C-alpha cells in the first residue's frame with residue numbers, strides 16, 4: 006500500500022483505522038504464524054525507548070535483571086490451583102524435542118511465577134537473603150483466538166518483576182511502589198494519563214491476593230489495561246516451598262509480588278494520541294524527534310540544503326543537554342520524492358517535529374518548523390536550535406499529556422447515574438462511568454453480560470469522585486465501593 | 495555451598511573448576527528444566543553490558559533492531575535443504591496450543607533465517623529498498639544432549655543480524671564488517687584476543703556460502719568459537735522468493751548475511767581470565783568496577799568508615815568522564831561478616847578493584863586499593879580517585895588483554911609439525927596448531943576421528959605464520975591452506 010492513500014478515519018471505523026495505521030506506519034506487520042506479529046524497526050525503536058526508561062526506573066528502585074527459562078515443566082503450572090486454572094487453557098505446549106517425544110511436556114511460559122519462585126526457594130534461607138527484587142525482560146506466549154496487533158498477540162514482549170519479602174506489608178508496599186512507577190512512566194513518557202486502582206476478585210490475576218492496575222482511555226472511549234502489579238501473598242511461596250528463617254528463628258513462607266507491562270503499551274500509545282493523518286509520538290519515546298526535509302529545485306540548491314541539514318543534525322546529535330539525552334534528528338535526503346510526499350511520510354510515522362529548509366530559508370539561516378501534534382508552523386533561526394528545540398520538545402510532551410487528560414475527563418461520567426442511563430452511555434459514546442457497587446460479584450457478572458462493560462478498577466483515593474455515590478447503580482443497595490465501569494480492550 | 499570452601503583448581507580439573515566457579519560466583523544456576531539454565535543477576539549484569547556495547551556498535555554501522563516470532567512453521571525450515579538438515583534434529587516442537595492439536599506444528603526458533611527472509615520478501619520490491627540491515631536480540635532453542643552452563647545450553651540468549659543486499663560483493667563486505675565488529679568487541683571489551691578466519695565447508699553454517707568466525711583460546715588450551723558471520727549467498731533468497739527489481743529493471747534474488755554472538759561469550763570470558771580464587775572481570779564489562787570494604791571495630795568507626803565509603807561511591811557515581819561511563823562502585827556494608835570474608839566474596843565474583851577503608855586510612859583520607867588481576871596493593875588518596883581510577887581501570891583492561899594475548903601466543907604451535915607430533919600436542923598440552931592442509935575434507939574428517947581436533951579456521955592474512963607451511967601435515971601433499979587445528983568447546 007503506498008503512502009498517499011488516505012487512512013480510514015477514526016470516526017468511520019476506529020478498529021480499521023488502528024489496524025491500517027499500525028501497518029502503514031510500519032510499526033508492525035502480520036507474520037506467517039497465526040496470531041504472532043513482527044515488530045518492525047519503527048515499532049521496535051519505540052519499545053527500546055520504553056525499555057530503557059523503565060529499566061532505569063526499576064534499577065533506581067533497587068531491582069536487578071535476570072533471566073529464567075522459556076520452558077516450564079507442565080507439572081509446575083499445576084502447583085498453584087488458581088494459577089493453572091487461569092493459564093492452562095491458553096498454553097503452547099512442546100511435546101517433541103530432539104526428534105523424540107518428551108517424558109514431561111514443557112509449557113512455553115505464559116508468565117514466570119512458577120519457575121522463578123521455584124528458583125527463589127533454592128536461593129533463600131534466611132531473612133537476611135530477603136528481599137529479592139528481580140526483573141526479567143522476556144517474550145511470553147498465550148494462545149489467543151482473536152488477536153490484534155500489539156493489543157493481543159500470541160507472543161508478546163514484556164518485563165515481569167518478581168520479588169520476595171519477609172512480610173505482607175513489605176510486599177504490599179512493593180506492589181504499590183511499582184504501580185506508581187508504571188503510572189509515572191505512562192504519564193511522563195507515554196503522555197498517557199491513567200487511573201490507578203484495585204481489580205475486583207473476578208478480574209484479579211490467577212493466583213494473586215490483590216491486583217492493582219493502571220487503566221487508560223483510548224480515543225474510542227474504551228479502556229485499556231496498560232499495566233498490572235500483583236500482591237501474590239504467600240500463595241506461590243506455599244506452592245513452591247519458598248521458606249526462610251525469620252528473625253525469631255522460625256520458618257516462614259515468603260511474600261511475593263509480580264508486576265508487568267508489555268508491547269501492548271505501544272497499542273495504547275497509538276490509540277491515545279494518533280489522528281486521521283497518522284501517528285503522533287510523544288518526543289520522549291519517538292525514535293526520531295525531528296526530521297529535516299531539504300527542499301531544492303536545482304542540483305546546486307540540493308547540495309546546499311542537504312549540507313545545511315546534515316550540519317544541523319550532526320550539531321544537535323553531538324549536543325548533550327545536561328538533563329536530557331541527545332536530540333534525535335533524521336535528514337530525509339531521498340531523491341525523486343516530492344517534499345509533500347515526504348511530509349506525508351513522516352506525519353504518518355508521527356515524528357514530533359519537521360523542519361523544512363529551502364534555498365530562501367538557507368539565505369536567512371533559518372528553517373520552517375512544524376509541530377506534528379498541533380501542525381503549528383513557525384520560522385526558527387539555526388543558531389537558536391540548540392536552546393529552543395529542547396524547550397519545544399518538552400512543550401509538545403506536556404501538551405500531549407494535557408490533551409489526553411482533558412479527553413479522559415471529558416469522557417468520564419460521574420454523579421448519580423441510573424442503570425438505564427449507564428446502558429445508554431455504553432451503547433452510545435462509551436467512556437468511564439464512576440458508579441456505586443454493592444460489592445456483589447453476581448451484580449458485576451450481570452452488568453458484564455448485559456452491557457459488555459466490566460469494572461476496570463476500584464480507583465485509588467485521588468481518582469475518586471468528590472461526592473462518591475452512596476448507592477449501588479444496579480441494586481440501589483448501599484454502595485461498598487465507587488468503581489469505574491467501561492468496555493475495554 | 496558457602497563462600498569459604500576453596501574452588502577445585504584449574505590444574506586439578508578444569509571442567510569442575512569452571513562449573514563450580516559459574517555456580518558459586520552466582521553467574522548462573524541449573525534450572526528445573528533439563529539443559530536450561532538461569533542467568534542470575536551477576537551474570538545478567540555482564541550480559542547487559544555486552545548487549546549495550548554491541549548494540550551501540552551495530553547502530554553505528556547502520557543497523558536497526560526489530561523482533562520476529564519465536565515460532566516458525568515447520569514447513570519453513572524445510573525450504574532450504576542444507577538448513578533443515580542442520581537444524582531439524584535439534585528442534586523443540588510445539589504440537590499443542592490452546593488445548594488443541596495443531597494442524598501445522600511450530601518449531602521454536604533455533605535461528606531465524608527462514609522467518610526473517612520470508613518477511614523481507616514481503617517488504618522488498620526494488621533495489622531502492624536495499625540494503626536491509628536488521629538485528630534482533632532474542633532467545634533461541636536447540637535441543638542439546640550434553641549441556642554446559644553458558645557454553646552449550648538448550649535455550650540461550652543471543653543477537654542475530656540479518657541483512658539483504660543487491661550484490662554478492664556488498665553482502666561479502668557486510669559479512670566481513672560484522673566479523674570485524676565482533677573482533678573489536680571481544681578484544682576491547684572482553685579483553686579476549688581472537689583469531690579471525692573462514693570455516694571449512696564441513697564446519698560452515700547450514701545454508702551458508704561462507705562462514706567466518708572468531709576463535710579464542712581458553713586456559714585449558716581448547717578453542718572456543720565465540721562468534722560467526724555468514725555470507726548466505728542467494729540460498730535463502732531463492733528458498734523464500736526474496737527478489738527485487740535491480741537498476742536495470744530485471745528481477746533478481748537478494749544476497750543475505752547473518753551473524754550472531756550469544757551468552758556463550760560469558761563462558762569464554764570466564765575461561766579466558768579467571769583463576770583459582772574466582773572470576774576476574776575486565777573493567778568494561780564488570781557490573782561493579784570497585785567494591786569498597788569499610789573496616790571497623792567500634793560502632794563509631796563503623797559509622798565513620800561507612801559514611802566515607804558512601805560519599806566516595808556517590809561522588810564517583812555522579813562523576814561522568816567525558817569519554818567513558820560512570821564508575822560503578824558498591825559499598826559492602828554488611829554487618830556480621832569479617833573483612834576477610836568480604837574480600838573472598840568479591841574476589842570470587844571478579845570485581846576488578848577493591849578499596850579497604852579502616853579508621854587509620856580515614857585519618858589520612860586515603861584507602862588501600864587492591865587489583866583483582868595482579869593482587870597489587872597500594873595506598874590511594876581520596877582526592878585523586880576521580881582522576882586516577884579511570885586510568886587504573888583502563889590499565890587493568892589493557893593488562894588483561896595483554897596477558898591473554900601472551901597466553902594465546904605461548905600455546906600456539908607453528909612451523910613444520912609432523913602428524914605424530916601433532917597427536918602428542920593434542921593428547922598433551924593442547925593449543926592451536928598452525929599446519930598445512932591439502933583442502934581435502936576426507937583428511938579433515940580423518941584427523942577429527944583420530945585426534946578429536948577440528949580445523950577451527952583458515953586464518954585471515956594477518957594471523958598466518960610468517961613462513962606458512964607448504965605441505966599438508968597429514969598427506970605431505972602440497973598445502974592449499976594454512977589452517978588452525980585445535981580441540982574445541
Ligand SMILES: [Zn+2]
Pocket residue numbers: 242243244245246247248258
Ligand atoms: Zn511450604
Ligand SMILES: [Zn+2]
Pocket residue numbers: 731732733734735736737747
Ligand atoms: Zn525465486
